[in-house]
Amino acid sequence: MLIYAIIICITISLASECSEKGEAPFEGTIFIDSNIITSEDSSAFIELYYSGIDSRIMYDRRVEDWINIKPFLFPAKYNDGLEIEIQVNPEFKSIEDAKAQAEKYGTVIGRLTTELRKDIETVWIHKGLKPFGGGNNNLLIHTDWSIKHYEKQGILEETLVHEASHTSLDSYYSTSPDWIDAQNKDCIFISTYAEENPKREDIAESYLPYLAIRYRPERISKSLKKKIEQTIPNRIQFSKNIRKYSKISSFFQHFGEEAHELLTKVSSSSEADTHRKFNFNMI
Numbered sequence: 065m066l067i068y069a070i071i072i073c074i075t076i077s078l079a080s081e082c083s084e085k086g087e088a089p090f091e092g093t094i095f096i097d098s099n100i101i102t103s104e105d106s107s108a109f110i111e112l113y114y115s116g117i118d119s120r121i122m123y124d125r126r127v128e129d130w131i132n133i134k135p136f137l138f139p140a141k142y143n144d145g146l147e148i149e150i151q152v153n154p155e156f157k158s159i160e161d162a163k164a165q166a167e168k169y170g171t172v173i174g175r176l177t178t179e180l181r182k183d184i185e186t187v188w189i190h191k192g193l194k195p196f197g198g199g200n201n202n203l204l205i206h207t208d209w210s211i212k213h214y215e216k217q218g219i220l221e222e223t224l225v226h227e228a229s230h231t232s233l234d235s236y237y238s239t240s241p242d243w244i245d246a247q248n249k250d251c252i253f254i255s256t257y258a259e260e261n262p263k264r265e266d267i268a269e270s271y272l273p274y275l276a277i278r279y280r281p282e283r284i285s286k287s288l289k290k291k292i293e294q295t296i297p298n299r300i301q302f303s304k305n306i307r308k309y310s311k312i313s314s315f316f317q318h319f320g321e322e323a324h325e326l327l328t329k330v331s332s333s334s335e336a337d338t339h340r341k342f343n344f345n346m347i
Contacts, residue, residue, distance in 0.1 A: 098218035109174030125194035136162035198227030
């Protein structure tokens with residue numbers, strides 16, 4: 065009887081937390097404000113160099129498949145100690161053209177937080193009118209789509225925050241009990257894209273709004289800030305707590321935060337690796 069009573073209490077408690085579900089306020093959060101991160105912001109990018117060509121397996125949305133080619137290779141260094149191999153499709157013809165692409169996107173990626181870059185090992189750069197993707201320790205870039213859509217709208221950095229969230233956050237947190245609890249308590253999703261894909265897209269859709277209200281509140285309107293805070297308060301609190309679980313010492317070095325020595329709760333363990341997926345999402 066006691067166990068039964070406890071179950072009833074828990075059920076009532078959960079129901080009271082989410083008695084009404086409202087509509088998501090946005091279709092996709094990369095569009096909410098183009099000034100959250102801009103080209104004027106500092107970058108952790110230091111330099112890159114050409115290391116030659118070699119065989120690599122890359123994903124190409126134009127064929128919706130993996131391709132085995134010999135791209136131009138550019139190891140890139142960042143001032144927080146992270147390194148990324150930027151792989152540029154040989155369709156760019158010359159080393160000079162390929163290097164220009166690698167430097168362009170390597171610099172933009174350096175405007176993301178250390179936490180969002182910590183699991184990025186490679187960047188694939190292709191031509192083509194296809195959306196970006198994230199996951200698999202990688203960022204996928206199609207340059208024609210970038211110019212026509214993301215750069216034209218001024219949301220290149222915001223889009224890469226979304227994709228890097230897939231790469232560096234999803235595998236650790238998307239199925240964690242604390243995140244699921246935050247989803248349940250908030251009742252509402254921040255976007256219809258997250259609502260339609262709650263397991264795959266909710267973290268990536270929620271993380272950019274969190275960064276905006278926590279580290280760039282002066283760049284967004286008061287009404288936008290209020291809407292975000294009212295819609296996902298528990299997800300916001302969860303995102304604040306991510307720092308407790310991170311082994312990255314300079315977690316938000318480009319967002320006005322001092323470096324912190326943080327202990328890791330979830331490192332590159334086999335459990336986290338098991339959850340890491342090939343996740344090239346259309347944005």
